[in-house]
Structure formats: structure tokens, C-alpha cells
Amino acid sequence: MKFNFQTVADIGEFGLIDRIQKILPKADHKDLIIGIGDDTAVIRIDEHRAMVVTCDIQVENQHFRLKNISPFQLGRRAMTVNLSDVAAMGAQPTFALVSLGFPKSFPLSDFDDLFRGMKDQLAEFSANIIGGNLSNTEKDLIIDITLMGEVAVDRILTRSGARPGDRIFVTGNLGESCAGFYVLEKYGAKYPDEFATLVQKHLQPIPRIEAGKRIVHSEFATAMIDISDGIASDLNHICVMSKVGAEIYQKKLPVPEGIYNVASVSGKSVLDLALHSGEDYELLFTLRPETPDAIIQSIAKQTGIAITEIGKILPKESGYHLIDLNERRVPIQPKGWDHFIT
Amino acid sequence: MKFNFQTVADIGEFGLIDRIQKILPKADHKDLIIGIGDDTAVIRIDEHRAMVVTCDIQVENQHFRLKNISPFQLGRRAMTVNLSDVAAMGAQPTFALVSLGFPKSFPLSDFDDLFRGMKDQLAEFSANIIGGNLSNTEKDLIIDITLMGEVAVDRILTRSGARPGDRIFVTGNLGESCAGFYVLEKYGAKYPDEFATLVQKHLQPIPRIEAGKRIVHSEFATAMIDISDGIASDLNHICVMSKVGAEIYQKKLPVPEGIYNVASVSGKSVLDLALHSGEDYELLFTLRPETPDAIIQSIAKQTGIAITEIGKILPKESGYHLIDLNERRVPIQPKGWDHFIT
Numbered sequence: 001m002k003f004n005f006q007t008v009a010d011i012g013e014f015g016l017i018d019r020i021q022k023i024l025p026k027a028d029h030k031d032l033i034i035g036i037g038d039d040t041a042v043i044r045i046d047e048h049r050a051m052v053v054t055c056d057i058q059v060e061n062q063h064f065r066l067k068n069i070s071p072f073q074l075g076r077r078a079m080t081v082n083l084s085d086v087a088a089m090g091a092q093p094t095f096a097l098v099s100l101g102f103p104k105s106f107p108l109s110d111f112d113d114l115f116r117g118m119k120d121q122l123a124e125f126s127a128n129i130i131g132g133n134l135s136n137t138e139k140d141l142i143i144d145i146t147l148m149g150e151v152a153v154d155r156i157l158t159r160s161g162a163r164p165g166d167r168i169f170v171t172g173n174l175g176e177s178c179a180g181f182y183v184l185e186k187y188g189a190k191y192p193d194e195f196a197t198l199v200q201k202h203l204q205p206i207p208r209i210e211a212g213k214r215i216v217h218s219e220f221a222t223a224m225i226d227i228s229d230g231i232a233s234d235l236n237h238i239c240v241m242s243k244v245g246a247e248i249y250q251k252k253l254p255v256p257e258g259i260y261n262v263a264s265v266s267g268k269s270v271l272d273l274a275l276h277s278g279e280d281y282e283l284l285f286t287l288r289p290e291t292p293d294a295i296i297q298s299i300a301k302q303t304g305i306a307i308t309e310i311g312k313i314l315p316k317e318s319g320y321h322l323i324d325l326n327e328r329r330v331p332i333q334p335k336g337w338d339h340f341i342t
Numbered sequence: 343m344k345f346n347f348q349t350v351a352d353i354g355e356f357g358l359i360d361r362i363q364k365i366l367p368k369a370d371h372k373d374l375i376i377g378i379g380d381d382t383a384v385i386r387i388d389e390h391r392a393m394v395v396t397c398d399i400q401v402e403n404q405h406f407r408l409k410n411i412s413p414f415q416l417g418r419r420a421m422t423v424n425l426s427d428v429a430a431m432g433a434q435p436t437f438a439l440v441s442l443g444f445p446k447s448f449p450l451s452d453f454d455d456l457f458r459g460m461k462d463q464l465a466e467f468s469a470n471i472i473g474g475n476l477s478n479t480e481k482d483l484i485i486d487i488t489l490m491g492e493v494a495v496d497r498i499l500t501r502s503g504a505r506p507g508d509r510i511f512v513t514g515n516l517g518e519s520c521a522g523f524y525v526l527e528k529y530g531a532k533y534p535d536e537f538a539t540l541v542q543k544h545l546q547p548i549p550r551i552e553a554g555k556r557i558v559h560s561e562f563a564t565a566m567i568d569i570s571d572g573i574a575s576d577l578n579h580i581c582v583m584s585k586v587g588a589e590i591y592q593k594k595l596p597v598p599e600g601i602y603n604v605a606s607v608s609g610k611s612v613l614d615l616a617l618h619s620g621e622d623y624e625l626l627f628t629l630r631p632e633t634p635d636a637i638i639q640s641i642a643k644q645t646g647i648a649i650t651e652i653g654k655i656l657p658k659e660s661g662y663h664l665i666d667l668n669e670r671r672v673p674i675q676p677k678g679w680d681h682f683i684t
Contacts, residue, residue: 005449006449006450006451007446007447007448007449007450008444008446008448008449008450008453009446009447010450011450013476016453016476017476019450019453019454019457020457020471020474023454023457023458023461024457024461024470024471025461025465025470027437027470027471027472028470029436029437029468029470031436032437032470032472035470035472035473036471036472036473036474040473041437041439041472041473043437043472043490045387045388046387046388051393053437053439053472053473053488053490054439054473055439055440055441055473055474055475055486055488056441056475057441057442057443057475057476057477057484057486058477059443059477059478059479059484061480062477062478062479062480063477094371094373095369095371095374095383095385095395097383097395097396097397097488098397099397099398099399099441099486100399101399101401101484102350104349104350104351105349105351106349106350107347107348107349107350108348108349108350108352108353108361109348111350111358111361112361112365115361115362115365115366116365119365119366119367123367126371128366128367128369128370128371128374128377129362129366129369129378130369130374130377130378130383130385130395131377131378131382131383131395131396131397132362132378132397133397133398133399133486134355134358134359134399135399135400135401135404135405136401136404137401137404137482137484138403138404138481138482139480140479140480140482142399142401142443142479142484144397144399144441144475144486146395146397146439146488148385148395
């Protein structure tokens, strides 16, 4: 006998988002430019300016473990998760609201450090916390941040503008954050020095605000997303929204040296880490075929961040695949980190 | 031997908010009209319009128990908690973002009903959910909503405008929601019919959006707040922010008949329920002394909600007190519901 009793774990995060979109009416408001389904919602302010707004909830032991990260680092990191979404819209961060849940036993000094971390990370972009809410929880620390930003109306870059022939780029390295996570899981705080960069990337990812702004202002950009679930999943979002296919070249994926040693202990291949691991908070974006290399080099130089071309947008019917090291076409599973299934 | 190790429970919610305000720099942005410390933050959109924005986190077994409330009702209620803050600014709700945390075992049908409830409550005001975020939790359901609204720049009503001589009013009844909570705790879902109104008020409070808008447009209003912690605490916020004192008249407090029977079983006095119990989500506001009664009657008539004059704003040095049924002056303890201490 089988009951038809489904739980959220049966359909996973993206199944749930589809469900929400079916339940909710299409938002119809004169000022709403983009609703559910992109890195942020976008609201028109006036003829020239728009506000972007996003929120992200971080739950203890789901997104972080307090044994691995200090409250100050956690405050910065929780803000970065949101800043990264604002970066993916090429927007300038402005205001944040913070909802915090924590048990009665939560140390006051940790409470202070958490806010200091959030403040510190925002201050780099002259943004401020302007409101929030506190609640008791039974056990776990919960941080939910809503972040707003501003962007020019004629510079709004969504996930849906990629066209066949467009070139695919990423900032920074892939798989580093997840590798850092495995290092902390295996060694704790006393990890070997050789892994310091990976751990740092996991604990203190850097939101690519400046790069995001320069990319949207280049006028050659067609789509952008931040890498929070791994490029296999995040590039797939661009493909689905843009109704296109894509190929990426394994030999061009920017993976750092150190990651090879982690892959052997984590039980994941380097390719798995590069494609399917989340929380790198780099930018994945597409540029028109004719984009001059000088423009890309200039963005890399001005921001001090490596920018790597990793693939090409294809017509939808050409599929979604990797060209592996032996020049074979391998279909990419658009699977990333899913908290409800994994 | 005593360690100087303080937890958040040692200082309570308002102590924590003070602490946050000391840690955070004064937000300095050309578009920011009101930051931390009122019902909502307020951001200038243009010469005429401003955006209000607020967030409120609701945690299972802290703010609600799933045995007492259906997911649909809970969705409506969580939205109302935020709508009430927008009402207290006299604003029109526009957009919401929803962060949801829930365990893997959460039933899919409950997930759907929760969103249907939120959508339904917003639809009454033609407002929409435009974004959000989902997370796994170990055990508890968590709903954090960010709500935005719009108000005219020249109609922004804060907590800080009350002046000695102003008259103090409330919409609806006091203490009903908390009485309803005690009924549910004592009887469960099979409570006696006589308590239906109280239970309904607890499970499905009504955000006073229309009343809020009419109050700010009356041009006689000087301060407003929504009643979320009980008037003893909420009126005290107005007094502190406006640098004034106040007196309220016990005989004028609008408490419904049914509450007397609950008081006897809850172990709280009717006065306690009226002054110190939270979650009524009525509006508490002050009007200039010369406000014509016709204006107040007109707002009551147009919204169908009782409006009761309960007291008067005094100079700060006159204190903060109740005139009891024997015409004695009794100092009011500005104590409301505090999740961290109670």
C-alpha cells in the first residue's frame, strides 16, 4: 500500500520554485520590471533608475557550521551571498535588512561580531543596514538578509539574453569554495597551509560587484548569473531562460592547482568540483561574438580578477554539453547543490 | 566564581536593538529618509513618492504552533504581520519577498497552502510576491517576509511626532489576540463557541491598511505605530521617540466582553491582556488636540473599524501612567512581549 503523500524532498528546490510560480499570479504592477526567476527582482524607480532586490536565508548546519567560521566571518559571508546576486545584475548595493533568529543561549559577543561582519562587508560598497528583525529560535542560528541595489534602467542584464554564438566567461576560479569546505571537514581549523587559499575562498568569498558593473556597462554583455550552485546548474539557468544550448571546454575551466589534492580526499573528481559545486560566488556571463578582447582584458585589469572564456552558446537543439579532454562531447547534467535532495 | 559571559537573553530584544544601533554607523545615503527604529525604513523614490520596507521573521513554536493554525492561515498571518507595519506608515503595500526554511519532511500540500495563504492576503491589496529563497532546516518552519509599500513623501508619519496635548487613539480591540492564544492553548481546536471571535483574531488578524492610509491623509495625525507587543510597550516607543509622556484611561480601553472569561483561566488580568499582550496588529496613533471629531468618525465609518480615544500625550516630565478605575495614577511598565526574556 502506498500513500500519495509527497514531501518537499520529493521534488527538490527547482521543483518547488516551479510550484510557487504556478501558485502565484503573474505580478502585474507598472513599476515591476523583473519578478521571480532571476538573480534579483527589479523595480523601476524613475525613467533612468531601477532598484534590484534579493533575499537569501542562511541556516546553521545547512549553510554553515559555527565550528568552522567565526561570527564576524559569518556576518561578512551572509552579506556576500546577497551581494553576489546584486553583482550578477551589475548593480550598486545600497540598503540591507537583516532578520536574525538565534537561541537564548547565543553569546552577546557573537551577536555583536555578526553585526560587525555584516556592517564591514557592506561598508566596502558604502551600503548600509536600514532595518531588520530579531527572533528567538530553539537551537539554530538563522540569518536572512534582504539586499537592495541600484542599476540604470538601460543596463539591466538578465539570465535570458544569451544568443547562439555568444561567448561564455567566468570570473575567478571554479570549485574552490567547495574544496575549502572539504578541507575544513577533514582537518578542522588546523588544515595544512597549502589549502589556505581554498579555505579562505570558502569562508570569505568576495562579491564581484565591481566586475558586475563593468560587465553590464561594456554593452557587449547578453546574460549574467552568479555561481551559487555550480556552473552546470547556473549556466543551465541561462540556457533555459534564454532558450539556447551551450558547450563548455573542460581544458579551459579555471581550476586552481590545490584542488587536485582535495579532490582525492573528498571523493569527488576535479571535474565534479568545477561543474557541480556551489558557493564560488563568481560571475558567469555571456558576451556577443564580436566583443573585442581588449574590453575583456580591460575589465580583468581594472578589477584585478582573472576572466576566462570557457565555452560558447549554441542553438537550443544543439544541446548542453562538455567537450572533454579527449575532445568528446559529454552531456552535462544540470545538477547543482540542492539542499532538499542532497 | 562568576564568568562575565553574557547571552542575548540577559539584555532582551530592545537591549539588542540598542546594541545594533551602536555597532552600525548612521546610514548616510541621499535617498534614505528613515533607517532603523521605526515601523519600516523609508527610501525616497522621487520628489513625491517614497518606498517603505520592513521585514519580520516568524519561527515555529516561537510565533506559531502548527497544531493550532493551518498552513493557509499561517501564510495569511505571516503576511499580515508585515502588512501591519506598512499600515502603521500609512502606506500602500506593493511587493513582497519570501524566505522560507522547512524540514525535508515538510508536506508538499502544506508548502502549496502556505504560498496560497500569502498570495491571498496580498491580493486584497493588489500586492505581489516578486522574489524569495528556500532553505532546508533541521526541524522548524521559518517564514521571513520582506514587504515593500509606497507612500507620499509629504505624508510620512513616524513614531516621533507626538506632542503634549495630542489625543491617543486605537483601532479595534485590545488583548483579543493573546486571549485567543490562551483559548487555543487550553482547549485546542475544540474551543467553546463563545471564544470564536478571540481565536479568529489570533489566527487571522486583519492588517489596518485602509485605516492607516486614511489616518495619514487626515493631516491631523502626529505619530503612529502598530500594536505588536501590547500598548504599554508600543505607546512607550512613541513616547521615547517623541520625547513625551502619556496617560491612558483604564475605563476607556476597548476590551471585548469575551476576554473576561479568558482572563480567569489564563492567570492574567484583563488589564494585563489589554496593556501587555501582543499581536493585536491594531493601529495606535496620536492626533492633534484640535482634530474635529467628525474626521475620526468619518475614518471609523469608511473603514468599518471602531476607533477609540484612550488617552493623552503629556510633557515628558509628567511621566507615563494609567488612570485606573478609581482615578488613581499608576505608572505603566513599558513591558511587552519579549521572546528573549519571557
